[in-house]
Amino acid sequence: AQTVTQSQPEMSVQEAETVTLSCTYDTSESDYYLFWYKQPPSRQMILVIRQEAYKQQNATENRFSVNFQKAAKSFSLKISDSQLGDAAMYFCAYNQGGSEKLVFGKGTKLTVNP
Amino acid sequence: SQTIHQWPATLVQPVGSPLSLECTVEGTSNPNLYWYRQAAGRGLQLLFYSVGIGQISSEVPQNLSASRPQDRQFILSSKKLLLSDSGFYLCAHAEPPTDTQYFGPGTRLTVL
Numbered sequence: 001a002q003t004v005t006q007s008q009p010e011m012s013v014q015e016a017e018t019v020t021l022s023c024t025y026d027t028s029e030s031d032y033y034l035f036w037y038k039q040p041p042s043r044q045m046i047l048v049i050r051q052e053a054y055k056q057q058n059a060t061e062n063r064f065s066v067n068f069q070k071a072a073k074s075f076s077l078k079i080s081d082s083q084l085g086d087a088a089m090y091f092c093a094y095n096q097g098g099s100e101k102l103v104f105g106k107g108t109k110l111t112v113n114p
Numbered sequence: 115s116q117t118i119h120q121w122p123a124t125l126v127q128p129v130g131s132p133l134s135l136e137c138t139v140e141g142t143s144n145p146n147l148y149w150y151r152q153a154a155g156r157g158l159q160l161l162f163y164s165v166g167i168g169q170i171s172s173e174v175p176q177n178l179s180a181s182r183p184q185d186r187q188f189i190l191s192s193k194k195l196l197l198s199d200s201g202f203y204l205c206a207h208a209e210p211p212t213d214t215q216y217f218g219p220g221t222r223l224t225v226l
Binding site: 033035037042043044045046047050091095097099100101102104105106107 | 157214
């Protein structure tokens with residue numbers, strides 16, 4: 001079964017600085033998708049970024065980018081110019097192509113210090 | 115654009131009482147729909163998903179059930195709530211063939 005591991009339960013960053021959140025996954029499949037979701041105190045899950053495994057180019061969304069290392073099964077999220085509103089739980093998730101199921105990691109709590 | 119609604123936002127129920135949580139989606143047709151539960155301080159657990167009206171797949175055996183009476187409506191139910199049913203319930207949708215799921219605002223359920 002596929003698993004997603006987030007080894008950092010908590011991280012902190014100074015406002016305007018850069019932080020990287022780690023995620024590794026285990027799969028024997030070649031067709032899959034990876035996601036980062038943000039869960040602020042309101043608890044709504046918000047999609048941050050999406051990566052297709054067949055694409056070598058790392059996905060980018062404004063201040064958010066990923067470092068996708070397919071051979072190493074690593075999918076880290078980099079947040080540049082951190083803002084106070086970035087403070088949240090961040091979940092890494094995996095979806096096998098053609099499957100309806102998302103497998104989530106346990107999350108990383110990000111604190112942004114002013 | 116699609117919008118997903120969940121009702122109610124907050125619910126406090128006694129043990130043994132029934133439950134009905136509703137999820138509706140606007141701006142799409144024939145979406146895949148999902149129910150997740152998140153216990154305090156933990157990740158998300160997939161409870162049910164549906165790929166069409168009347169089609170429900172259960173991931174975790176429990177005293178909860180789900181139904182999809184209309185294309186864009188997904189309901190989570192229980193006949194008798196347990197203390198362990200407390201948690202945050204999230205509904206999500208995805209439009210095939212995309213694998214991207216978008217979540218609703220959630221319902222916070224407390225069973226006393």
